Amino acid sequence: MKILSMLFYFFAHHGAWSFFVLLITGIVLSFWRSSIFYVILSFILALANVFTGQFVNAAFLAHYGVRGSAVVTLEQETSSTLNDSPIWDYDAVVHTADGKDVVTDFSTTTASIYPIRNEIIIPPRGERFVVKYIPGFERNIVIMRDESPYGIKRKIAENRAPLQKAQGEYNSNMKNESFRKAYVQALKDYIENPENASDSLNIKAYKSIIQDLTSPSSVNQQ
Structure with missing residues (x-):
């Protein structure tokens, strides 16, 4: 589960790098198996991941993760926009079930939120919220929106x-x-x-x- 969490974290937080990694993997497999099928498949998966990486990560963590809590410690507006709204970067501290504090970060476009809806609502700074994570890689979290105060x-x-x-x-x-x-x-x-x-x-x-x-x-x- 830890390896899967690390993999889904990479796909959710590094869409551009994931695109090239998946595409190169498909090219290598196509040369190895002498079939263009793997290039086409990897391109489709790479393109889909750009738009759905954080959603897949959210579903995975929501179903297999351990419950904890977190709080946003810093929020910074970036120069980038999404649907004419500014993209924000967030720093947060995760408090795990076994009492550890783990520093993590996410942005408006990489945050994994569950249930999956067509809106991105981040908890306000300083307010504790419910998360789920896989032990061993606690920095990868999903925000459990409907279970959190906000x-x-x-x-x-x-x-x-x-x-x-x-x-x-x-x-x-x-x-x-x-x-x-x-x-x-x-x-x-x-x-x-x-x-x-x-x-x-x-x-x-x-x-x-x-x-x-x-x-x-x-x-x-x-």
Whole structure:
């Protein structure tokens, strides 16, 4: 597993070098086996790795890694951009399950984050987050976003959006029965969603709102 972790780390963090290594490997195999198949295959793999290296690394570490924690100690903006946004370099310290502290680094384009989504959200500097790694090569980490405080907060904010929409519609006309029912249902959906379990203060308030909206006196006033 350690060797695999080192290999996936190289592919994820050194896309350009990986491209040439894979391509040269394919050329050598093609000469050895007298077949152009290996050149074509290595080119496809090399090209795919440029765009998916960190995703493969993330999936590997998420499924086989050991849980630990980390914190970003330094963040620096670079002159490079990705989708018109600046690319950042990050230094971090990983605290392993056996109590070791390991210094590592990554960037916006090399960070491995799980679950894999079409967005790159890095934990804020100074805030501890959950990671996974392979013992023996702890500098290769995957950020477990949905298990980390910053990811949980973001997910709760996303889950609150439908509730806020329903609340706005209800507030626009409190006599509208369909708006009231939709608002009550949105409140219940939010409360019952396990992803929002840590939002205890709001959940308590939402339960009180449901009682007010479903009480006979409130319904009769509609």
